[in-house]
Amino acid sequence: MEFKDRLRxxxxxxxxxxxxxxxxxxxxxxxxxxxxxxxxxxxxxxxIFLADYFDVSLDYLVGRSDIRERR
Structure with a gap:
């Protein structure tokens, strides 16, 4: 999934x-x-703000991973 879709x-x-x-x-x-x-x-x-706000990893946010949790 692409960043734009994840963000939405x-x-x-x-x-x-x-x-x-x-x-x-x-x-x-x-x-x-x-x-x-x-x-x-x-x-x-x-x-970084968006990842923190939504409590997801940067990799998830930008579509590099399907794992939401931060490590």
Whole structure:
């Protein structure tokens, strides 16, 4: 599964709107939407924030692993 799909699934599992995610990341809504559309990718700082926020490993978040748990 690709990053964009994982991000969307994690967001929806918490019943969050895209606007709420953009606010959490302190970015514009369009920038966040581009993450979910797959047209852009977050910087490392935001990747770490997202992994911590959703309590998943970076490998899981970016689609390199199907194991959610952090080690």
């Amino acid at each position: 699934d994690l967001r929806l599992a918490r019943s969050l709107k895209q606007e709420a995610m953009a606010d959490l990341l302190a970015i514009k809504l369009r920038a966040y939407q581009n993450y979910e559309y797959g047209t852009s990718f977050p910087n490392f700082k935001n990747l």
